[in-house]
Amino acid sequence: MWPITMAASSPLLLLRSFTPTKPFSKTILSLRKPLKFYSNSIRMEISEIEAEKKKIFVSGATGKTGKRIVEQLLAKGFAVKAGVRDAEKAKSMFPNPNEDLQIIKSDVTEGSEKLANAIGDDSDAVICATGFQYSWDLLAPWKVDYYGTVNLVDACRKVGVKRFILVSSILVNGAAMGQLLNPAYVFLNAFGLVLVAKLQAEQYIRKSGINYTIIRPGGLKNDPPSGNIVMEPEDTLSEGSISRDQVAEVAVESLLHPQASFKVVEIVARTEAPSKSFVELFGSIKERSRLTHVLNSLKLIALVLVFSIALMALQQLKILKVLIGMTRRLNEDVGL
Ligand SMILES: NC(=O)c1ccc[n+]([C@@H]2O[C@H](COP(=O)([O-])OP(=O)(O)OC[C@H]3O[C@@H](n4cnc5c(N)ncnc54)[C@H](OP(=O)(O)O)[C@@H]3O)[C@@H](O)[C@H]2O)c1
Secondary structure, three states, X not given: OOOOOOOOOOHHXXXXXXXXXXXXXXXXXXXXXXXXXXXXXXXXXXXXXXXXXXXXXXXOOOOHHHHHHHHHHHHOOOEEEEEEXXXXXXXXXXXXXXXXXXXXXXXXHHOHHHHHHHHOOOOOEEEEOOOOOOOOOOOHHHHHHHHHHHHHHHHHHHHOOOEEEEEOOOOOOOOOOOOOOOHHHHHHHHOOOHHHHHHHHHHHHHHHXXXXXXXXXXXXXXXXXXXXXXXXXOOOOOOOEEEHHHHHHHHHXXXXXXXXXXXXXXXXXXXXXXXXXXXXXXXXXXXXXXXXXXHHHHHHHHHHHHHHHHHHHHHHHHHHHXXXXXXXHHHHHOOO
C-alpha cells in the first residue's frame, strides 16, 4: 500500500513524498498525474492519483539474457515492455499472464521512428540486450549491434527517455588493449567484426548525452551463478565468464543505483572473489576522462597503421621475392 494518509497536513508534503527525487531511486512508483485537491476540505480524489510502476523497455526480451532481465525486473516490481521480433515466441516464453508485462513487436533495424512508437512516452528506461543472430549476412552485427543500438538511442531521444543500459561485451576495445591476437577477439570479430560494431555503438551512446550504463560481460553461461561478481573498469578484463542470471542482475541493479550512471563496467564471476554489494561494485568504478578516450582512439589508430604498414611490407617482400625469382630464371635462360 502507498503511504497515503488523508490527514496529511500539506498537499505539497504529499507531492514531495510521492515524486521520486531522481529518475531512478529505489522508489519504483512514480506519479504521472497531478494530485487533485478540493478547496477547504483537503479532500483528495484517490481515483485521480495514478501511481505507476517504473516501466522499462527491454529490447531483445526473447534472448537468453533478455528473458532473464524481464523476469528479474518483474520480480523487483518494475513494469516491463518487452520489445520482441516474434510475439508468438515471446508469449510462449512468458506464458503466465502478468498485467505488468506488455509484449511489443519491434525490430531494432527498422529505424528510430518505429522504435520510438514501441518505447512510447510511458517508458522510463531502455535496456538493450539484443545481439545479432549468426547467419551468412556478414553485415548482421553492424545492422543489429551497431545501427540497432544507435536506433534505440535515437528513439529514446525522440520520446524523452533519459536512461539507457546496454549489454555489450568484454574485449570490444581489444585492439587498444593490446589484445589484437587474443583468440576470443580474433574469433568473435571473424563474424562481421561484431566487437568493433559494439564498440562503435558504445561510443555513440557515450556521445549522445543519455545517462548510460554499459555492461561488458565475459563469456555468457546459462548455468546459475557459480561465483561472485567481479566488476572492473573498461578495457581491463580479457577473459572470464559469467552466468546470464548475474548479467541480468547487474542490468536491473544499474537502474537502482545512481553510482552506475555514466559508467562502463566489465563483469565476470569468480569463485574466489569476495561477495560485494552493488553499491560497492558500482562505486568502485571511476568514470573515465575524455582524455583517456582520445588516447585510446589514438592507440587504436596507431595499431591499425602499424598493422597496415606491416601488411604492405609483407606484400613488398613478396613482390621482391617474385622479382628475384624472375631475374634468376631469366639469368638461367640466357645462360649467365
Ligand atoms: N554469448 C556470449 O558469450 C556473449 C558474451 C559477451 C556479450 N554477449 C552479448 O550479450 C548480449 C546478449 O547475449 P545473449 O546470448 O543472451 O543473446 P541472444 O540469446 O542471442 O539474444 C539476442 C536477442 O536479440 C534479438 N534480436 C536479434 N536481432 C534483432 C533485431 N533486428 N531486432 C530486435 N531484436 C533482435 C533476438 O531476437 P529473437 O529472439 O527474435 O532471435 C534475441 O532476443 C548480446 O549483445 C551478445 O552479443 C554475448
